Amino acid sequence: MMMQALLKKVQSKGIKILNNITLEHFEESNNSVKIKTNLLEFSTRKLFIATNGFAAQLINEDVKPARAQVLITKPIKRLHIKGTFHLDKGYYYFRNIDNRILFGGGRNLDFKGEETTEFNETEHIQNALETLLKTTILPETPFEIEHRWCGIMGVGLSGQKKVIVKPLGNHVYCGVRLGGMGIAIGSLIGKELVQLLD
Ligand SMILES: Cc1cc2nc3c(=O)[nH]c(=O)nc-3n(C[C@H](O)[C@H](O)[C@H](O)COP(=O)(O)OP(=O)(O)OC[C@H]3O[C@@H](n4cnc5c(N)ncnc54)[C@H](O)[C@@H]3O)c2cc1C
Structure with missing residues:
Protein backbone atom coordinates (compact mmCIF):
# COMPACT_ATOMS: atom_id res chain seq x y z
CA MET A 1 0.00 0.00 0.00
CA LYS A 64 25.83 -4.61 4.98
CA PRO A 65 23.07 -6.81 3.61
CA ALA A 66 21.03 -9.05 5.91
CA ARG A 67 18.69 -11.46 4.21
CA ALA A 68 15.50 -12.53 5.98
CA GLN A 69 13.54 -15.63 4.96
CA VAL A 70 9.80 -16.03 5.27
CA LEU A 71 7.01 -18.54 4.63
CA ILE A 72 3.24 -18.42 4.65
CA THR A 73 0.77 -21.29 5.13
CA LYS A 74 -2.39 -21.96 3.17
CA PRO A 75 -5.55 -20.77 5.00
CA ILE A 76 -6.15 -22.80 8.17
CA LYS A 77 -9.67 -23.50 9.47
CA ARG A 78 -10.40 -22.36 13.04
CA LEU A 79 -7.01 -20.71 13.47
CA HIS A 80 -7.14 -19.26 16.99
CA ILE A 81 -3.83 -17.40 16.96
CA LYS A 82 -4.55 -13.65 16.87
CA GLY A 83 -1.96 -10.89 17.00
CA THR A 84 1.74 -10.52 16.31
CA PHE A 85 4.41 -12.54 18.12
CA HIS A 86 8.18 -12.70 18.45
CA LEU A 87 10.35 -15.47 19.84
CA ASP A 88 14.01 -16.20 20.51
CA LYS A 89 15.10 -12.57 21.16
CA GLY A 90 13.02 -11.41 18.22
CA TYR A 91 14.87 -13.49 15.62
CA TYR A 92 11.53 -15.11 14.72
CA TYR A 93 8.26 -13.34 13.99
CA PHE A 94 4.80 -14.72 13.29
CA ARG A 95 1.26 -13.52 12.92
CA ASN A 96 -2.14 -14.53 11.62
CA ILE A 97 -2.95 -12.89 8.33
CA ASP A 98 -6.23 -13.84 6.61
CA ASN A 99 -6.31 -17.11 8.58
CA ARG A 100 -2.82 -18.07 7.49
CA ILE A 101 0.37 -18.04 9.55
CA LEU A 102 3.05 -15.72 8.21
CA PHE A 103 6.33 -16.80 9.77
CA GLY A 104 9.83 -15.48 9.23
CA GLY A 105 13.27 -15.38 10.78
CA GLY A 106 16.13 -17.72 11.63
CA ARG A 107 18.86 -15.38 10.36
CA ASN A 108 20.70 -16.13 13.63
CA LEU A 109 21.16 -19.74 12.46
CA ASP A 110 23.56 -18.58 9.75
CA PHE A 111 24.53 -14.92 10.17
CA LYS A 112 27.41 -15.16 7.69
CA GLY A 113 25.41 -17.02 5.02
CA GLU A 114 22.55 -14.52 5.27
CA GLU A 115 24.91 -11.55 4.79
CA THR A 116 24.05 -11.53 1.11
CA THR A 117 22.09 -9.64 -1.55
CA GLU A 118 21.13 -12.92 -3.30
CA PHE A 119 17.39 -13.59 -3.42
CA ASN A 120 17.41 -17.29 -2.47
CA GLU A 121 15.90 -19.40 0.30
CA THR A 122 18.05 -22.02 2.04
CA GLU A 123 17.01 -25.50 3.12
CA HIS A 124 18.61 -25.05 6.55
CA ILE A 125 16.58 -21.99 7.54
CA GLN A 126 13.36 -22.99 5.78
CA ASN A 127 13.45 -26.38 7.54
CA ALA A 128 14.04 -24.66 10.88
CA LEU A 129 11.02 -22.42 10.27
CA GLU A 130 8.86 -25.38 9.33
CA THR A 131 9.98 -27.38 12.38
CA LEU A 132 9.19 -24.52 14.77
CA LEU A 133 5.83 -24.10 13.10
CA LYS A 134 5.07 -27.82 13.59
CA THR A 135 6.40 -28.19 17.12
CA THR A 136 5.79 -24.83 18.78
CA ILE A 137 3.31 -22.64 16.90
CA LEU A 138 0.83 -25.16 15.44
CA PRO A 139 1.64 -28.45 17.27
CA GLU A 140 -1.86 -29.88 16.88
CA THR A 141 -3.01 -28.24 13.67
CA PRO A 142 -2.27 -29.67 10.24
CA PHE A 143 -1.04 -27.04 7.76
CA GLU A 144 0.48 -26.71 4.32
CA ILE A 145 3.06 -24.13 3.19
CA GLU A 146 1.81 -22.04 0.28
CA HIS A 147 4.77 -19.83 -0.44
CA ARG A 148 8.36 -19.15 0.66
CA TRP A 149 10.42 -16.03 -0.08
CA CYS A 150 13.10 -13.70 1.24
CA GLY A 151 13.99 -10.01 1.38
CA ILE A 152 17.18 -8.04 1.90
CA MET A 153 17.60 -5.60 4.78
CA GLY A 154 20.46 -3.17 5.42
CA VAL A 155 22.11 -3.35 8.86
CA GLY A 156 25.26 -1.98 10.52
CA LEU A 157 28.51 -3.95 10.46
CA SER A 158 28.81 -3.71 14.23
CA GLY A 159 25.12 -4.19 14.99
CA GLN A 160 24.60 -0.41 14.71
CA LYS A 161 20.88 0.21 14.20
CA LYS A 162 20.75 3.92 13.43
C1 LIG B 1 11.27 -10.40 5.73
C2 LIG B 1 11.28 -8.95 6.05
C3 LIG B 1 10.35 -8.44 6.94
C4 LIG B 1 10.34 -7.08 7.25
N1 LIG B 1 9.38 -6.61 8.11
C5 LIG B 1 9.33 -5.28 8.37
C6 LIG B 1 8.32 -4.76 9.23
O1 LIG B 1 7.48 -5.49 9.77
N2 LIG B 1 8.30 -3.42 9.46
C7 LIG B 1 9.22 -2.58 8.92
O2 LIG B 1 9.14 -1.38 9.17
N3 LIG B 1 10.19 -3.05 8.09
C8 LIG B 1 10.27 -4.38 7.81
N4 LIG B 1 11.28 -4.88 7.01
C9 LIG B 1 12.33 -3.96 6.54
C10 LIG B 1 11.89 -3.20 5.32
O3 LIG B 1 11.38 -4.08 4.33
C11 LIG B 1 13.12 -2.46 4.73
O4 LIG B 1 13.73 -1.67 5.74
C12 LIG B 1 12.65 -1.54 3.60
O5 LIG B 1 12.12 -2.31 2.55
C13 LIG B 1 13.82 -0.72 3.09
O6 LIG B 1 13.33 0.05 2.02
P1 LIG B 1 14.32 0.75 1.04
O7 LIG B 1 13.47 1.39 -0.01
O8 LIG B 1 15.28 1.59 1.80
O9 LIG B 1 15.19 -0.45 0.42
P2 LIG B 1 14.71 -1.63 -0.53
O10 LIG B 1 13.26 -1.91 -0.34
O11 LIG B 1 15.70 -2.75 -0.34
O12 LIG B 1 14.88 -0.99 -1.96
C14 LIG B 1 16.16 -0.78 -2.50
C15 LIG B 1 16.00 -0.92 -4.00
O13 LIG B 1 17.21 -0.51 -4.63
C16 LIG B 1 17.42 -1.35 -5.75
N5 LIG B 1 18.85 -1.29 -6.07
C17 LIG B 1 19.89 -1.82 -5.40
N6 LIG B 1 21.07 -1.51 -5.99
C18 LIG B 1 20.76 -0.75 -7.06
C19 LIG B 1 21.54 -0.10 -8.08
N7 LIG B 1 22.87 -0.17 -8.11
N8 LIG B 1 20.88 0.59 -9.06
C20 LIG B 1 19.53 0.68 -9.05
N9 LIG B 1 18.74 0.11 -8.11
C21 LIG B 1 19.35 -0.60 -7.13
C22 LIG B 1 16.98 -2.73 -5.27
O14 LIG B 1 16.69 -3.56 -6.37
C23 LIG B 1 15.74 -2.35 -4.47
O15 LIG B 1 14.59 -2.33 -5.30
C24 LIG B 1 11.30 -6.23 6.68
C25 LIG B 1 12.25 -6.74 5.78
C26 LIG B 1 12.24 -8.09 5.47
C27 LIG B 1 13.28 -8.62 4.51
Whole structure:
Protein backbone atom coordinates (compact mmCIF):
# COMPACT_ATOMS: atom_id res chain seq x y z
CA MET A 1 0.00 0.00 0.00
CA MET A 2 2.87 2.34 0.86
CA MET A 3 4.65 1.68 -2.42
CA GLN A 4 1.39 2.11 -4.37
CA ALA A 5 0.80 5.46 -2.66
CA LEU A 6 4.37 6.52 -3.47
CA LEU A 7 4.08 5.53 -7.14
CA LYS A 8 0.75 7.36 -7.45
CA LYS A 9 2.22 10.52 -5.94
CA VAL A 10 5.37 10.42 -8.08
CA GLN A 11 3.41 9.78 -11.28
CA SER A 12 0.91 12.55 -10.50
CA LYS A 13 3.86 14.97 -10.43
CA GLY A 14 5.08 13.81 -13.83
CA ILE A 15 8.30 12.33 -12.48
CA LYS A 16 9.77 9.63 -14.71
CA ILE A 17 10.52 6.24 -13.14
CA LEU A 18 13.09 4.00 -14.83
CA ASN A 19 12.61 0.41 -13.68
CA ASN A 20 14.95 -2.53 -14.07
CA ILE A 21 18.08 -0.44 -14.44
CA THR A 22 21.24 -0.63 -12.34
CA LEU A 23 23.37 2.32 -11.28
CA GLU A 24 26.93 1.09 -11.76
CA HIS A 25 28.98 4.19 -11.10
CA PHE A 26 28.61 7.89 -10.29
CA GLU A 27 31.01 10.80 -10.32
CA GLU A 28 30.39 14.22 -8.85
CA SER A 29 31.59 17.37 -10.60
CA ASN A 30 31.06 21.06 -9.74
CA ASN A 31 27.41 21.36 -10.69
CA SER A 32 26.22 17.86 -11.47
CA VAL A 33 26.62 14.14 -10.98
CA LYS A 34 27.53 11.88 -13.88
CA ILE A 35 25.56 8.64 -13.78
CA LYS A 36 26.57 5.39 -15.47
CA THR A 37 24.00 2.59 -15.58
CA ASN A 38 23.97 -0.80 -17.26
CA LEU A 39 21.79 0.71 -20.01
CA LEU A 40 22.64 4.39 -20.41
CA GLU A 41 24.62 7.34 -19.10
CA PHE A 42 23.30 10.77 -18.11
CA SER A 43 23.94 13.71 -15.77
CA THR A 44 21.74 14.86 -12.92
CA ARG A 45 21.85 17.83 -10.56
CA LYS A 46 21.30 15.69 -7.44
CA LEU A 47 21.64 12.00 -6.59
CA PHE A 48 19.98 10.26 -3.63
CA ILE A 49 21.18 6.77 -2.83
CA ALA A 50 18.44 4.74 -1.15
CA THR A 51 19.52 1.21 -1.99
CA ASN A 52 19.68 0.14 1.65
CA GLY A 53 21.11 -3.41 1.93
CA PHE A 54 22.72 -3.04 -1.51
CA ALA A 55 24.42 0.26 -0.61
CA ALA A 56 27.92 -1.18 -0.15
CA GLN A 57 27.99 -1.83 -3.92
CA LEU A 58 28.04 1.96 -4.45
CA ILE A 59 29.19 3.76 -1.32
CA ASN A 60 31.63 3.25 1.49
CA GLU A 61 29.37 3.38 4.57
CA ASP A 62 28.83 1.08 7.56
CA VAL A 63 26.03 -0.97 6.01
CA LYS A 64 25.83 -4.61 4.98
CA PRO A 65 23.07 -6.81 3.61
CA ALA A 66 21.03 -9.05 5.91
CA ARG A 67 18.69 -11.46 4.21
CA ALA A 68 15.50 -12.53 5.98
CA GLN A 69 13.54 -15.63 4.96
CA VAL A 70 9.80 -16.03 5.27
CA LEU A 71 7.01 -18.54 4.63
CA ILE A 72 3.24 -18.42 4.65
CA THR A 73 0.77 -21.29 5.13
CA LYS A 74 -2.39 -21.96 3.17
CA PRO A 75 -5.55 -20.77 5.00
CA ILE A 76 -6.15 -22.80 8.17
CA LYS A 77 -9.67 -23.50 9.47
CA ARG A 78 -10.40 -22.36 13.04
CA LEU A 79 -7.01 -20.71 13.47
CA HIS A 80 -7.14 -19.26 16.99
CA ILE A 81 -3.83 -17.40 16.96
CA LYS A 82 -4.55 -13.65 16.87
CA GLY A 83 -1.96 -10.89 17.00
CA THR A 84 1.74 -10.52 16.31
CA PHE A 85 4.41 -12.54 18.12
CA HIS A 86 8.18 -12.70 18.45
CA LEU A 87 10.35 -15.47 19.84
CA ASP A 88 14.01 -16.20 20.51
CA LYS A 89 15.10 -12.57 21.16
CA GLY A 90 13.02 -11.41 18.22
CA TYR A 91 14.87 -13.49 15.62
CA TYR A 92 11.53 -15.11 14.72
CA TYR A 93 8.26 -13.34 13.99
CA PHE A 94 4.80 -14.72 13.29
CA ARG A 95 1.26 -13.52 12.92
CA ASN A 96 -2.14 -14.53 11.62
CA ILE A 97 -2.95 -12.89 8.33
CA ASP A 98 -6.23 -13.84 6.61
CA ASN A 99 -6.31 -17.11 8.58
CA ARG A 100 -2.82 -18.07 7.49
CA ILE A 101 0.37 -18.04 9.55
CA LEU A 102 3.05 -15.72 8.21
CA PHE A 103 6.33 -16.80 9.77
CA GLY A 104 9.83 -15.48 9.23
CA GLY A 105 13.27 -15.38 10.78
CA GLY A 106 16.13 -17.72 11.63
CA ARG A 107 18.86 -15.38 10.36
CA ASN A 108 20.70 -16.13 13.63
CA LEU A 109 21.16 -19.74 12.46
CA ASP A 110 23.56 -18.58 9.75
CA PHE A 111 24.53 -14.92 10.17
CA LYS A 112 27.41 -15.16 7.69
CA GLY A 113 25.41 -17.02 5.02
CA GLU A 114 22.55 -14.52 5.27
CA GLU A 115 24.91 -11.55 4.79
CA THR A 116 24.05 -11.53 1.11
CA THR A 117 22.09 -9.64 -1.55
CA GLU A 118 21.13 -12.92 -3.30
CA PHE A 119 17.39 -13.59 -3.42
CA ASN A 120 17.41 -17.29 -2.47
CA GLU A 121 15.90 -19.40 0.30
CA THR A 122 18.05 -22.02 2.04
CA GLU A 123 17.01 -25.50 3.12
CA HIS A 124 18.61 -25.05 6.55
CA ILE A 125 16.58 -21.99 7.54
CA GLN A 126 13.36 -22.99 5.78
CA ASN A 127 13.45 -26.38 7.54
CA ALA A 128 14.04 -24.66 10.88
CA LEU A 129 11.02 -22.42 10.27
CA GLU A 130 8.86 -25.38 9.33
CA THR A 131 9.98 -27.38 12.38
CA LEU A 132 9.19 -24.52 14.77
CA LEU A 133 5.83 -24.10 13.10
CA LYS A 134 5.07 -27.82 13.59
CA THR A 135 6.40 -28.19 17.12
CA THR A 136 5.79 -24.83 18.78
CA ILE A 137 3.31 -22.64 16.90
CA LEU A 138 0.83 -25.16 15.44
CA PRO A 139 1.64 -28.45 17.27
CA GLU A 140 -1.86 -29.88 16.88
CA THR A 141 -3.01 -28.24 13.67
CA PRO A 142 -2.27 -29.67 10.24
CA PHE A 143 -1.04 -27.04 7.76
CA GLU A 144 0.48 -26.71 4.32
CA ILE A 145 3.06 -24.13 3.19
CA GLU A 146 1.81 -22.04 0.28
CA HIS A 147 4.77 -19.83 -0.44
CA ARG A 148 8.36 -19.15 0.66
CA TRP A 149 10.42 -16.03 -0.08
CA CYS A 150 13.10 -13.70 1.24
CA GLY A 151 13.99 -10.01 1.38
CA ILE A 152 17.18 -8.04 1.90
CA MET A 153 17.60 -5.60 4.78
CA GLY A 154 20.46 -3.17 5.42
CA VAL A 155 22.11 -3.35 8.86
CA GLY A 156 25.26 -1.98 10.52
CA LEU A 157 28.51 -3.95 10.46
CA SER A 158 28.81 -3.71 14.23
CA GLY A 159 25.12 -4.19 14.99
CA GLN A 160 24.60 -0.41 14.71
CA LYS A 161 20.88 0.21 14.20
CA LYS A 162 20.75 3.92 13.43
CA VAL A 163 19.75 4.95 9.91
CA ILE A 164 22.42 6.79 7.87
CA VAL A 165 20.94 9.99 6.39
CA LYS A 166 23.67 12.34 5.23
CA PRO A 167 25.34 14.18 2.35
CA LEU A 168 28.21 12.30 0.70
CA GLY A 169 29.32 15.32 -1.32
CA ASN A 170 27.81 18.58 -2.62
CA HIS A 171 25.21 16.84 -4.79
CA VAL A 172 25.07 13.24 -3.52
CA TYR A 173 23.12 12.09 -0.45
CA CYS A 174 22.26 8.76 1.12
CA GLY A 175 19.42 7.34 3.23
CA VAL A 176 20.37 3.74 4.05
CA ARG A 177 20.66 1.15 6.87
CA LEU A 178 16.95 1.01 7.64
CA GLY A 179 17.26 -2.38 9.40
CA GLY A 180 13.94 -4.11 9.96
CA MET A 181 12.15 -0.76 10.18
CA GLY A 182 12.02 0.58 6.64
CA ILE A 183 8.28 0.12 6.16
CA ALA A 184 7.60 2.03 9.38
CA ILE A 185 10.14 4.82 8.89
CA GLY A 186 10.91 4.79 5.13
CA SER A 187 8.69 7.75 4.25
CA LEU A 188 10.14 9.79 7.11
CA ILE A 189 13.67 9.01 5.89
CA GLY A 190 12.57 10.28 2.45
CA LYS A 191 11.50 13.56 4.06
CA GLU A 192 14.78 13.83 5.97
CA LEU A 193 16.72 13.27 2.74
CA VAL A 194 14.86 16.07 1.00
CA GLN A 195 15.53 18.39 3.94
CA LEU A 196 19.27 17.93 3.34
CA LEU A 197 18.78 20.00 0.18
CA ASP A 198 17.64 23.09 2.15
C1 LIG B 1 11.27 -10.40 5.73
C2 LIG B 1 11.28 -8.95 6.05
C3 LIG B 1 10.35 -8.44 6.94
C4 LIG B 1 10.34 -7.08 7.25
N1 LIG B 1 9.38 -6.61 8.11
C5 LIG B 1 9.33 -5.28 8.37
C6 LIG B 1 8.32 -4.76 9.23
O1 LIG B 1 7.48 -5.49 9.77
N2 LIG B 1 8.30 -3.42 9.46
C7 LIG B 1 9.22 -2.58 8.92
O2 LIG B 1 9.14 -1.38 9.17
N3 LIG B 1 10.19 -3.05 8.09
C8 LIG B 1 10.27 -4.38 7.81
N4 LIG B 1 11.28 -4.88 7.01
C9 LIG B 1 12.33 -3.96 6.54
C10 LIG B 1 11.89 -3.20 5.32
O3 LIG B 1 11.38 -4.08 4.33
C11 LIG B 1 13.12 -2.46 4.73
O4 LIG B 1 13.73 -1.67 5.74
C12 LIG B 1 12.65 -1.54 3.60
O5 LIG B 1 12.12 -2.31 2.55
C13 LIG B 1 13.82 -0.72 3.09
O6 LIG B 1 13.33 0.05 2.02
P1 LIG B 1 14.32 0.75 1.04
O7 LIG B 1 13.47 1.39 -0.01
O8 LIG B 1 15.28 1.59 1.80
O9 LIG B 1 15.19 -0.45 0.42
P2 LIG B 1 14.71 -1.63 -0.53
O10 LIG B 1 13.26 -1.91 -0.34
O11 LIG B 1 15.70 -2.75 -0.34
O12 LIG B 1 14.88 -0.99 -1.96
C14 LIG B 1 16.16 -0.78 -2.50
C15 LIG B 1 16.00 -0.92 -4.00
O13 LIG B 1 17.21 -0.51 -4.63
C16 LIG B 1 17.42 -1.35 -5.75
N5 LIG B 1 18.85 -1.29 -6.07
C17 LIG B 1 19.89 -1.82 -5.40
N6 LIG B 1 21.07 -1.51 -5.99
C18 LIG B 1 20.76 -0.75 -7.06
C19 LIG B 1 21.54 -0.10 -8.08
N7 LIG B 1 22.87 -0.17 -8.11
N8 LIG B 1 20.88 0.59 -9.06
C20 LIG B 1 19.53 0.68 -9.05
N9 LIG B 1 18.74 0.11 -8.11
C21 LIG B 1 19.35 -0.60 -7.13
C22 LIG B 1 16.98 -2.73 -5.27
O14 LIG B 1 16.69 -3.56 -6.37
C23 LIG B 1 15.74 -2.35 -4.47
O15 LIG B 1 14.59 -2.33 -5.30
C24 LIG B 1 11.30 -6.23 6.68
C25 LIG B 1 12.25 -6.74 5.78
C26 LIG B 1 12.24 -8.09 5.47
C27 LIG B 1 13.28 -8.62 4.51
